[in-house]
Amino acid sequence: MNVTADQPYGPDSLATDVPHPSQPLPLTQALQLPRIVIEDTQPVIEGGQLAAKAIIEQPVTVTSKVFADGHDKMAVRICYRAADEQQWHKAPMRDLGNDSWIGEFTPTSVSRYVFRLEAWIDQFASYRYELEKKYAAGVDIGLELEEGRLHLVHASERSQHELRGQIDSVLQRLGQNTEHEPQVALLLSSETATIMSHADNHAFLSRSFEYPLDVERERAQFASWYELFPRSITDDKSRHGTFNDVHSRLPMIRDMGFDVLYFPPIHPIGRAHRKGPNNSLTAGPDDPGSPYAIGSAEGGHDAIHPQLGTREDFRNLVAAAAEHGLEIALDFAIQCSQDHLWLKEHPGWFSWRPDGTIRYAENPPKKYQDIVNVDFYAPDAIPSLWLELRDVVLGWVEEGVKIFRVDNPHTKPLPFWQWMIADVRAQHPDVMFLAEAFTKPAMMARLGKVGYSQSYTYFTWRNTKAELAEYFTQLNQTPWRDCYRPNFFVNTPDINPHFLHDSGRAGFLIRAALATMGSGLWGMYSGFELCESAPVPGKEEYLDSEKYEIRPRDFTQPGNIIAEIAQLNRIRRQNPALQTHLGLRIYNAWNDNILYFGKRTADGSNFVLVAVSLDPHNVQEASFELPLWEMGLPDDAATLGEDLMTGHSWTWYGKTQFMRIDPSYQPFGIWRIRTTNP
C-alpha cells in the first residue's frame, strides 16, 4: 500500500501541465494562469476530494473570495449539475464586499451533484461604472461615449441572430442622438446592461475546480428515530417477541411522532461464548444472547433470527410500518460470532493466531470472545469480503430497507465506507447510513466526509450550558456544518447517561427538549419515554441490559413522558426551522442554568426560541433577550409570542424579557416569535 492521502479530484485536462512544486513556473504556463483568483470556496470538503452535504429542494449557499488585480468590475456565477446531466445550470453570485461573493442554487434530485465557480471581468460594467462617475463629476465625456459605442460594435460583431439585432438597435438609437444626456441614459440603462451581459465575452474567464455535493432526501436531515428490540415486544419475558408482535407497537410509536423505527441486529445469534444477563460470561440455556454476536448455523448477516419470524414476516412488518409513516432502519454490524459460517467458508477473512485460534477483541483483562472481527486487508479478503459486505447491504435494500445504522464504523477502514456507500447510493440514491462512532473528533468528521448521512454525537455527554452552547455552535460552523449531520440520541442500549440516573422525570424532559430542538435528527431507545434509568452501579450502562435479555415493558405506566414527546415531535413537523441542526444561535439569558437559543429559517419566516433549564430539581429564573436585531426590529419593538407546547399567545414589548422555569411543571419553554406586521 503506497498511495497519496490527499490527492484531490482534478479537472480532466490540466493536471499534467503543472510542474512539480519544486520547480518555478515557466512563462508559457504563467501566461495561462487565471488572472482572477477564486479562493476559499465553500461548501468544499478536503479541497474537493470528498463531497459536501445537501438536501433536495433546499438551497445550497455557496461563498467564495474572488478578486483580481486592479479595479475592474467582476461577474461571478455558480455552474452546477447532477451527475447524470450533461448541461450546467447557472446561478449568479453577488458581491458582499471585501472580495466575498455569495450565491445559491437548489438541487432537484437525490443524486451526486457537482458545482464550480466561474468568474470573469465584466468589461461593459466597468465601463458603465466609469461613465457614470465621470458624467456625475461633470468632466467632458465625448471620448467615453465613443468608447461605449465601440463596446456595442464589438459586442454586435461577436453576436448572432436576435441578440445581434438587439445590440444593433441600441447602436441605432445611440446614433440618433447628438446630445450627451440621452446617450448616457441609453448606455447606463438596465436594458442595455442586460443585452450586453448576454453578449459578454467573459474576459479573463477563470474557473474553480469542480466540487462534489451529495444531495440526499429530506430524512437525511430531519428524522426522529425510535429504537426497539423486537424480541422484547412480548408480555412475557419467557416468550420471545416477534416481528408480528411489533405491529401492535406501530400506532403508538407513530403517535409519538417518530418516523424511523430502528432495530438492533435481527440476524441469527451465535451460541459460542454467548453472554448471559448483565454481560456475564456464561449464558444459561434459555438466555437469548446479544444480537451483536451475529451468525450461527442458521445463517449470517443476510439471514433472519428464526425466533423473530420469517422473511415474509419481516416484509409484512416493513410494509405495515410504511403504512404508519415509519421507515425501518436496520443495524449493520460487521462482526461475527464464532459460529458465523464465514469463519469456515472464508477463514482468510479473519485474523488467526499462531496456535490456530481466532483473534478476538480484548481490553486486558477483559476478553470479548463472543465477537470476532474481519480483517479488511487480509490477502484473501480483497475484494471478496468487500463485495460480500456490500451485497449484504444490497440484499436488505431489496427487502425495502433504506436506512442503516452502522455499528462502530471507526474500527473499519475508511476506504471501505467511501467505496461501499457511494456504490450502494449510485444504485439506490435514497439509501442512508448513520455512523455509530464514539471516538475522536477527526474521525467523527471524516465518517461524514466519506459518505455517512448522519452521525451519532457527543450530545449525550454535553450537560452544562457552556458545553451545550459550544457544541451546538460548533456543529453550525465549518467544517462540521458541511460534512456532519448530528443525530442526537438521548440514550442507547449502551448509554444510560449519568445525568438521568437521579434527574427524575424532569431530567428526561430536559434531554428530550434539547435533542428535539437542537437538531433535525434525534433518537430515543425504548424505555426513555418511561423514564427508565436504573444503572449498573457507577456506570453509564443499563442494569439488566436488553442487549442480553428480553425486557417486556408496560408503555402505559404512570409518570411517562409520551405526551410531551408527541408534542415536541409535532412542533418539529410544524416548524421548518426545527428540521435541521443548522440556523441555530445561542442568545443571552442571564442564568447559567438556562440554555437559551433560537432556530431560524434562512428566509426568516419561521423563528423559534427555546429555553431549557438544565436543573431538573429547582425553579430557575432569568432575564433574557429577544433577538429583535435579527428581525430588523428596534429594541423597543413589540412582537408576537406563541407557546408552542400550549398554544397560548401574547405580545412581547421590547427586547429584555423575564422567564421562570419550574421543572415540576415543564423544564423548558418553546416559543415562536413573529413580527406584529401581518
Add this chain to the structure above:
Amino acid sequence: MNVTADQPYGPDSLATDVPHPSQPLPLTQALQLPRIVIEDTQPVIEGGQLAAKAIIEQPVTVTSKVFADGHDKMAVRICYRAADEQQWHKAPMRDLGNDSWIGEFTPTSVSRYVFRLEAWIDQFASYRYELEKKYAAGVDIGLELEEGRLHLVHASERSQHELRGQIDSVLQRLGQNTEHEPQVALLLSSETATIMSHADNHAFLSRSFEYPLDVERERAQFASWYELFPRSITDDKSRHGTFNDVHSRLPMIRDMGFDVLYFPPIHPIGRAHRKGPNNSLTAGPDDPGSPYAIGSAEGGHDAIHPQLGTREDFRNLVAAAAEHGLEIALDFAIQCSQDHLWLKEHPGWFSWRPDGTIRYAENPPKKYQDIVNVDFYAPDAIPSLWLELRDVVLGWVEEGVKIFRVDNPHTKPLPFWQWMIADVRAQHPDVMFLAEAFTKPAMMARLGKVGYSQSYTYFTWRNTKAELAEYFTQLNQTPWRDCYRPNFFVNTPDINPHFLHDSGRAGFLIRAALATMGSGLWGMYSGFELCESAPVPGKEEYLDSEKYEIRPRDFTQPGNIIAEIAQLNRIRRQNPALQTHLGLRIYNAWNDNILYFGKRTADGSNFVLVAVSLDPHNVQEASFELPLWEMGLPDDAATLGEDLMTGHSWTWYGKTQFMRIDPSYQPFGIWRIRTTNP
C-alpha cells in the same frame, strides 16, 4: 483565457487515475486509497498550489491530523528536500493526542523546498503496547510471546546485512529463555524497538502531497528599513542631491541600527504633465518632478536620473553602503511618464483611446496625466513586456541590488508576480520583494502567497489597544503567519499618519516602539526621526511633500528621537524573540490605553515583555500580569527583570505587578524576563 484557478500541484503519477467527482469510486481504486488519513497539514498554502514561507536555519514546525480506523499505533514522519536535492531528508513527528501530530525540520539553504508527510501503521509498536498491557494485567501471554517471535522472524526475513544480524541476535536471546519475564523484557526493550523500527515494513504507508516552501535569507524576516530621497541629501534646496552626497548619511543611518536603505525610483523623470510642489498640476522649470513619473528621453526603468549621478556613482554607493552594513533597496514602479521611450518603441504595451491618446489613471474629477500604466494582457505585450520587466529587475540585480520595494503590486496581474518572482529567485535566491499594497485583505495575503517576501500592512492605521491587539494576533495565525511577513512602516512619503499630527515627540516614540517590537520588519521614511508631521490640512499627506520637491533636513535638530531609535534597533539585534512578528502574545494589563505583549522564542530562551502606552499626553498606570504560566512557573514565583532601554535589573515577586508610564519621559517599557535559576 479559460483556465482553472485552483488547480493544485499534484504528485506525478496519480492525477489521471482519479475519476471525475461526479462518479463513484470503482472498487479497484478504493482498494488503493490510503487507509491512513493525513488531513489539515500546515504550513500549506492553497492546498499546495503556492509556497509557504520559511527562513534558512530556522526550524519549520509541521502539524497535521493523522488517523486511521482501529486502535493501531502509528508512525508519522516529515520528508523534505531542497529543489536541487534528489534524496529526501526525514524528521519524525510525534503524537500530541487527539490525532494531532507535530514535527519540525530545519532548511539549510536559501531555495525552494518541498516536504510531504508519510504515515504508516507501526505493527511492532502496536504489538508491544498490547503485550505490555496484557502482561501488566496478569493474563496468560504464551501466545503473545510466540507472536512477538514471529514479528522478529518476519522482520529478519525482509532485512539484510547488519540489520538482519541484529534481529537474529534478539531472536537468539529470546530462544535462550523459557521464563516469560526476560522474554517480555527483551521484547519491550528500547534496543529491540530501535532495531525493529529500522526493519519496519511501513504497513499501509500513506503519503501526503508534496508541499512547496520558499526558504529565504534571514533579512526576509528581520530587517530595519530606512527610506530617503537621494536628491534631498543636500544642504541647499536649489542644489540637487546626488548618490555621492548619500555617502555622508551612511554612518548616521547605520548608527541608528538600520540595515536596508531604500530609495524611491532613481530613474529619469518625465517632463510631460510634470507635477509641481504639493502635487500641483503645473510645474515650474526648476521643479524636479515626482520620481514615480518614470522615463524620459534620457532613459527608462533601467537608467539612472542624470542629476543623481552616473552608473559608476551608483555602484560606488552600493559598495559603500555594504561597508556600513547597509543593503540598498530600489523601488520597482511599473508605470511610465508620457515621455517614456516605451510609448514610442512599444505602443502595443499600452492602452490607447479612440482618439489616439493614451489612457491614463483617473479618479473623476482627478486626472493623473503624469503617469500611464502598461497593459499586461495587451496582445503585443505577451510575452515581450513580461520579459522586459523581468530583465529590468535582473539588470539591477547585476548592479548588486537584491531588495525591491514594488509600487502598487495589487494593480498588476498576480500571474506576472508569481512567474517573475520565482524566475528571478531561481537564478538569484537571495533576491527579495516588498509589496507596497494597501488594499483588501484577500489581495494583501495573496501577494505574499505568490512570492512576495515582505508586505506593507495596515499597521499605520491601527491605533487603539483593541485594534493593535487584534492585528498583531491575526498576523500570528493561519493563513497570515504562513504567507505574509509584515513590514511595519511608521510613515511613508504617502502616509503622514493622523495620530502623529498632534501627538508630539511621545507619539513618534509610541509608534517606533510598536513597530520595532511588533514585527521583525519595520521601516521609517526620513523625517520621522525628527518628528516631522506637518500635514496637508485634514489629510494624511505631508505638506510640501518630498515627492515633488527637494527637502534638505538638519538631522541634528533638537527634539529628535535618533537615540531612542538606535536603542530600539540595538535591542532587536540582541534579542532573537524580536527578530520576527511571530511568537507574539497579548497579555493582561488593566488599562485600555496600555498595550502589553510578549515575544518569546520557540525554545523559551529569550522572552521580552513590551508595554506601550497609546496615550502620548497623559501618565498611564496599570496592574499587569507576568506570563509565569508560559515559563512553567507558579503564580508566586520570583523572576528576574531587566529594562532593555536602561539596563537596570530587578527581581519581580509573583504574577501581578504594577506599571506607571509617563510619556514625557518614555511612553513604553521593554523588559526581558528570566527565571531566577541559572
